[in-house]
Amino acid sequence: MADSKKILIVEDEEKIAEAIEAYLKNSGYETSRASNGRDAITIFEKKMPDLVILDLMLPEISGEEVCRHIRRTSRTPVIMLTAKVAENDRVQGLDIGADDYITKPFSPRELVARVAAILRRSSEKDPLFSKMSWNDSDLEIDIIASTVRKSGISVSLTPSEYRILLALIKHPGRTFTREELIGISLGDDYDGYDRIVDSHIKNLRSKIETDSANPQYILTVRGIGYKFGA
Structure with missing residues (x-):
């Protein structure tokens, strides 16, 4: 199989x-x-x-x-x-x-x-299938265990937040549109509020960024969407 x-x-x-x-x-x-x-x-x-x-x-x-x-x-x-x-x-x-x-x-x-x-x-x-870390373990992700740690402390993410984060880290530097992230987090059939992705990103930043107002991991690409920048 x-x-x-x-x-x-x-x-x-x-x-x-x-x-x-x-x-x-x-x-x-x-x-x-x-x-x-x-x-x-x-x-x-x-x-x-x-x-x-x-x-x-x-x-x-x-x-x-x-x-x-x-x-x-x-x-x-x-x-x-x-x-x-x-x-x-x-x-x-x-x-x-x-x-x-x-x-x-x-x-x-x-x-x-x-x-x-x-x-x-x-x-x-491929480390994408096991454990990854950034900035001297400031941010750590265990792909197999589906866990995230910030400064050594476990971070609780919703399923949608985790799916968005996983997509971003698997394609560092690639810009995802809101529509793409909606499909990843909620499914292609989702027909609701398209700015829901912005809410997920805001919540993610509050959990994994040291300063969510000046993010170093999840970056905004104006007029397009978001990318992973670490």
Whole structure:
């Protein structure tokens, strides 16, 4: 069982995308699909998948550019798919941030095995899946235990506050819109007061910032939303 990890498939050849999706779903993964680079970036930012399977030769925006965009905002694992077989192409793919590189034609079964291996390695080595701290342990988060400490003292967060904080720290430097944070904290179907996110942010700052009027962790990006700045 894949523990319902979310996989984004970026492939413009429909038959290949369908085959990959079928094998992944059969292995217990949740999937999303994009057939061009522009949609890939949009879906990535909305869904925040656990891993991306990325074809290099895409319409609108190339796979290389999509990978660079992902790397600017997150450490989400990327497996590149390509018909390019030259060693220089493989090296370039890895240099711009891919975690693995598979040439076409390939076995969907092998691809799923590589997905599982990369996710397993990520969960073992990536601090986002265990404990993180900032500023000499001024702020500490234990991802597995779902606990937060400020200056060594346990902080009680609501589920919505915790989900917002977790999204921000997983993508340091990336700006989230209010709409994105509403989807993360309350679900995409929420149709209420859109400024509720501001209330959650205010409460979060009061709990994790030394001076909530001059925050160092959760920063406002005027006219857009919020980002994690530590």
